Amino acid sequence: MTAVSSTSDGLPALAEEVEQFVAAAGWDQPPQLFALVPTAELLRMQPELAGQLDGGSALTPIAQDSLPDGDLGAALAGIMWPEAVRGCALVQEVVVLPPEAEAEMAASGEDEDRLRQLAADHPERQEARLVAAVLRDGGEACVMRLRDHDDLLKGADLAPNLTAALHATFA
Numbered sequence: 001m002t003a004v005s006s007t008s009d010g011l012p013a014l015a016e017e018v019e020q021f022v023a024a025a026g027w028d029q030p031p032q033l034f035a036l037v038p039t040a041e042l043l044r045m046q047p048e049l050a051g052q053l054d055g056g057s058a059l060t061p062i063a064q065d066s067l068p069d070g071d072l073g074a075a076l077a078g079i080m081w082p083e084a085v086r087g088c089a090l091v092q093e094v095v096v097l098p099p100e101a102e103a104e105m106a107a108s109g110e111d112e113d114r115l116r117q118l119a120a121d122h123p124e125r126q127e128a129r130l131v132a133a134v135l136r137d138g139g140e141a142c143v144m145r146l147r148d149h150d151d152l153l154k155g156a157d158l159a160p161n162l163t164a165a166l167h168a169t170f171a
Contacts, residue, residue: 010058011141012154015089015133018061019143019152022091022129027147029093031072033079034061036087036133061089079169081136088166089133095119096126096146132159134166 018034036059043050053060067075072092081088097105097119105115119125127147134140142158145151156163 011087011133011135011139012143014059014061015131015141015143016152016154018089018091018133019129019131019145021061022131023145027093027127027129029091030069031067031090031092033064033067034089034091035064035081035085036061036089036135037085041084059086073165076165076169081169085136087133087135087139088169089131090162090166091129091131092162094128094130094144095122096128096144097122098124130159130162132162132166134163134170136170138167140167 014036022029022032039053039055039057039060042060042062043053043055076090101122101124105118108115108118110118128144129147130142130144132140132142140156140163142154142156142163144153144158146153
């Protein structure tokens with residue numbers, strides 16, 4: 001992977017890069033977490049990477065160990081990053097529903113497990129790969145690729161709960 005600027009302006013491009021990296025392995029993957037580290041620091045610690053990284057870019061995404069099976073929120077709540085990590089990105093596959101179906105399900109009063117099952121069985125559901133990226137200083141970006149489309153949806157507001165959970169890993 002190449003690296004990108006550490007500014008919030010560069011974060012959407014970094015989220016796209018992470019999505020492309022994960023997409024190369026195909027669909028049906030577990031959630032994956034990436035640390036966003038300063039490229040200069042990474043090159044100082046591992047000079048042998050000089051030919052693989054863009055030394056002029058501020059941040060480089062580094063894939064982390066697999067997240068534990070089970071509740072993603074609980075796994076994220078247990079993460080604490082060292083100071084050298086300037087941000088993080090999480091990739092996960094999600095089910096996307098039309099807004100009216102989401103509103104109907106939210107009003108149903110069903111528990112979380114039942115809602116997941118209803119979403120998975122919904123006739124209008126779409127599968128997607130979501131990347132949420134945040135910076136320690138508050139920047140955030142999200143991209144989402146629907147499984148049946150090549151277009152990449154972009155916007156920090158695609159996953160506000162997830163970006164909030166990622167920001168909390170820096171608290």
